Amino acid sequence: MNRAEKAALQLRAVDVLCMLKETRTYDELEAKTGLPAGDLNRYVNGHVLPGTDRARAVVEDLGKEALAEELEARIRVDGEGYVDNSDVVFDQPFLNLAAPVVADSFGFDRPDVVLTAATDGITLAASLASYYGTRCAYAKKRKETAVEEFIEARERLDSGIEITYYLPESSINEGESVLVVDDLIRSGETQELLLDIVETAGADVAGVFALIAAGDDGIGRARGRTDSVVDALTTVQA
Numbered sequence: 001m002n003r004a005e006k007a008a009l010q011l012r013a014v015d016v017l018c019m020l021k022e023t024r025t026y027d028e029l030e031a032k033t034g035l036p037a038g039d040l041n042r043y044v045n046g047h048v049l050p051g052t053d054r055a056r057a058v059v060e061d062l063g064k065e066a067l068a069e070e071l072e073a074r075i076r077v078d079g080e081g082y083v084d085n086s087d088v089v090f091d092q093p094f095l096n097l098a099a100p101v102v103a104d105s106f107g108f109d110r111p112d113v114v115l116t117a118a119t120d121g122i123t124l125a126a127s128l129a130s131y132y133g134t135r136c137a138y139a140k141k142r143k144e145t146a147v148e149e150f151i152e153a154r155e156r157l158d159s160g161i162e163i164t165y166y167l168p169e170s171s172i173n174e175g176e177s178v179l180v181v182d183d184l185i186r187s188g189e190t191q192e193l194l195l196d197i198v199e200t201a202g203a204d205v206a207g208v209f210a211l212i213a214a215g216d217d218g219i220g221r222a223r224g225r226t227d228s229v230v231d232a233l234t235t236v237q238a
């Protein structure tokens with residue numbers, strides 16, 4: 001780990017601790033992290049940065065658990081298993097905090113492009129792309145004006161309705177690695193279409209990630225399509 005990566009990790013750990021501190025006393029934070037309250041106080045106030053080992057433990061172990069808790073507190077699931085996640089996908093600062101934790105905890109390799117489907121996946125994809133310093137692309141259900149060449153992916157749903165996603169052809173180059181993300185995965189049909197687009201582009205899948213899995217079907221379906229990591233931060237009953 002070079003010096004810049006070490007500094008970035010230390011700062012991410014401070015972000016996670018600040019998020020946890022918002023709803024806790026230092027004694028409660030000590031109980032949660034196993035780190036002394038006095039040290040935590042110095043980290044949260046920015047006087048001292050945690051060492052690399054402590055920073056990694058905070059980001060990878062605590063960060064993932066804390067983020068999942070925060071996520072679950074922000075979503076509402078109705079009686080039929082449909083999720084209102086507006087308080088997640090509309091909150092870019094929260095997603096900006098989520099991005100490094102997701103990148104570190106799930107073991108995705110740094111991609112060339114983060115790909116999602118319009119609309120609700122876009123803010124998450126933008127956070128991850130910004131964190132990795134890579135491009136962000138999103139497929140849409142209609143063709144954007146003035147774009148001449150598209151990659152198309154079409155699927156007939158159980159209902160008989162066909163959906164097509166279109167991505168400007170120039171968004172992904174052959175041989176690039178693509179991290180496919182979305183806010184939510186349920187049937188996995190959307191992810192499957194995105195994986196079709198990656199395949200048509202001649203690109204490689206770096207991983208598939210959703211903040212929320214509504215049931216296990218979608219994750220299972222995506223896992224059947226790639227050997228790369230396919231995972232979600234939290235699963236709700238569908």
Ligand SMILES: O=P(O)(O)OC[C@H]1O[C@H](OP(=O)(O)OP(=O)(O)O)[C@H](O)[C@@H]1O
Pocket residue numbers: 117118119120121182183184185186187188189190191218
């Ligand atoms: O796993 P699946 O069954 O395909 O469902 C997941 C997809 O459904 C939602 O998008 P939606 O199609 O509602 O469009 P939106 O983002 O514009 O709301 C969500 O953002 C995912 O893209």
Ligand SMILES: Nc1ncnc2[nH]cnc12
Pocket residue numbers: 081082083084085184186214
């Ligand atoms: N908000 C949502 N909750 C659960 N399943 C979905 N499929 C598409 N949108 C969904």
